[in-house]
Amino acid sequence: MVVLTNKKDKSTVGFLMTLVPDKAYYESTHFDALRSNYKQWQKGYSGYVFYHTLDGKFNNGWKFANGKVIKKVTQTSNDDIDIDMGAKKKAASNFICTTETWIVWYQTCTTVIYSSESFYIDCGEYYYGYSFTTTNCVDDGTGENTGGGSSSYGFDCAGVQGGTAYLDSCQVCVGGTTGKTDCAETVDAITTNISADVSKVALDKAFYALLQKCGYEKMYDYLVGANDKFSSISINPTKNSGYNYSTGALNFQSNSNIYSDMPEEFIHFFQDHYYSGGMANYIHNANFEFEAKLIQDLQLVLSGTSGMYYGDPNPDSIDYTRWLYAVTNNGTHLPSYQELLIQYPVCNNLSYWDFLNAFSTNPSKPSYNLPVISNLTPQAILFINNHSCN
C-alpha cells in the first residue's frame, strides 16, 4: 500500500501498488519486490506495475523494461472501470493486442522477534486475493497518432496521480514531470517535409534510438541550433537509401530500412552542414563514407552494445575490430584524430588512413571504391571528440 502525503495541505492519497516482475528478470536478479518503492524502481526493473484503489478496483498499470515504461495496461474485463488514461491513442487497427488474466495471491507472514539480533519470519500458505484482466497493446509500427491528451484520473506513466505524462510513439514516457520531449517533435525540428508514404512512427523511433548516443545528440543539437533541416524525407523503392547533398533530401528504400539506415544518412547530413562549403565542395570521395561508418562503429563500441561494424574493410581479418578496441581504449574513450593515427602492433600497425584506403578499394563493396582525399581529416569525428562525448 502506498500513502502519499501532500506537504503543503497535509492531505493524503492511498492506493495499492502491485509489482509483477518478468520471469527472466526475477530469476536473474532474485527480485525482492519490497526493494522497489513508489516511483523508485529497482535498478533495471522489468515487469508490470499495477495500481488499484484501496477498495481493490483496478486503476491502471504500466509495463516496464530495464527500468523504463514501454507499454500501458488497461482493463477490459466486464466490470470495466470508466477511466481515461489520456495517453496518446491510436486507431485500433494499428495495435496488436493480447489479453491476460492476473490472479493476485496473498500470504500472511509473522515476524517473531527474540531480541534485536535474533528473529524469524513465519509465513502461511498463499490464499486468493483478487483477479483482473488486462490487455496489452503493442503498436505494429504502421499507424499514425490520432490525438493526445492528459490524464484527469489515475496515474500517468511517470507515476504521478493526475499527471499529464504520456507514452509517445517511441513508447517513451514524455511530457508532464518527465522533462522529456515527444520524439515526434525531435523529427519535426530537423525536417521541412515528410512524404505521406513515410511511416512517422518508424521515423520517430529511429531518431529516438539515434539520440540516445552522445555523438549523435551533439550533431543533432548543432544542426537544430543552425536551423539546418532535411528538405524532405521520402520513400523510393527503386533507390538505395541515401542523402542527396544537392537537394538536401533524404530517401529511404523502404520503411523497414529507416531504422538501420538512419544513422549513416544522418551523419552525411551533418557532414554536409559541418564541412566547410558542404559536401558539394569536394569530389565524390571515400573519406565521407568511411567516416560515417567509423562514427557508427565507435558509437557502438563506446555504448557497449552489440551490433555490426560497418567500416570493416576486410571482415575476414580481425584487424579493424582490434583497432576499434585499441583506439577507444576498450570502449572507454572517444579517440582524437591524433589517436586515430597511432599504429598499434596488435592490429598490424594499421591506422586510420590504412583502413580508409582499404575501404576505398574493397572489392566486395564497389560502390565505395572512390578516391581518397589525402588531406581531408575526419572533421565530424573531431567535432564529436570536442563535445564531451568521452
Added chain:
Amino acid sequence: MKTKTIISICFLLINFALCNSISSQAKVQKITKIKSIQGATYVLEQAGDERAYIKNNNGVYEQLMKERGEDCEHIYNRDESALALSEKEIIKSVFSDTRIKQLSVSNTNGFAVICICNTAGEVKAVNFLNVQPIITLQEIKKLEDAFLKLKINIYVGCSKTKFIKYNFFIKFNKYL
C-alpha cells in the same frame, strides 16, 4: 685526407641513422597456442599484448565467413532490450555473481565476442577477442556453448547475404 674524413663522417651518420631506425621499430611477438578442453580444441593467438584472440579450431567460423555472401549494411536488431537481457543471462549462466564481481574489478575493459549468425539470427560460430588470461578456457567453452544457443531478433535487408558478423562487448560491470 679531407675527402676521407667527410666519407667517414657520412658513413658514421648513415650507420647511426640506420641503427637508430632499426632499434625504434616495434617488435611484435605473436604466440599461437593450441589447447583442448572437453572435446573442443581452441587456438589462442596473442600478439604483442596480454590479450588473446581465441577461436574454436573446428574451422566452422572460417567456413561460414567464406560462404557469407554479400556484406550487408541494412541490418539492425529488432529488440535491443531483449538481446541485452539474453546477453546478461548468458553471462550469468557461465559466471557466478562472485566471479562477475571479481572480473569487473580485474577485467574492467572487457572483451569482445564475435558471432557469425545466419539471416534468421541464429548464432553458428563464435570467436573471442581481447581476452585476458584471468578468463579460463573452460569459461570460454561455456560461453561459446551458450552463445551458440542464442537467436538474435535481427532484420537483414539484403537478399544475397547468408551470414553476418555480429559483435558483443562483454563488460562485467554491466552485469552486476
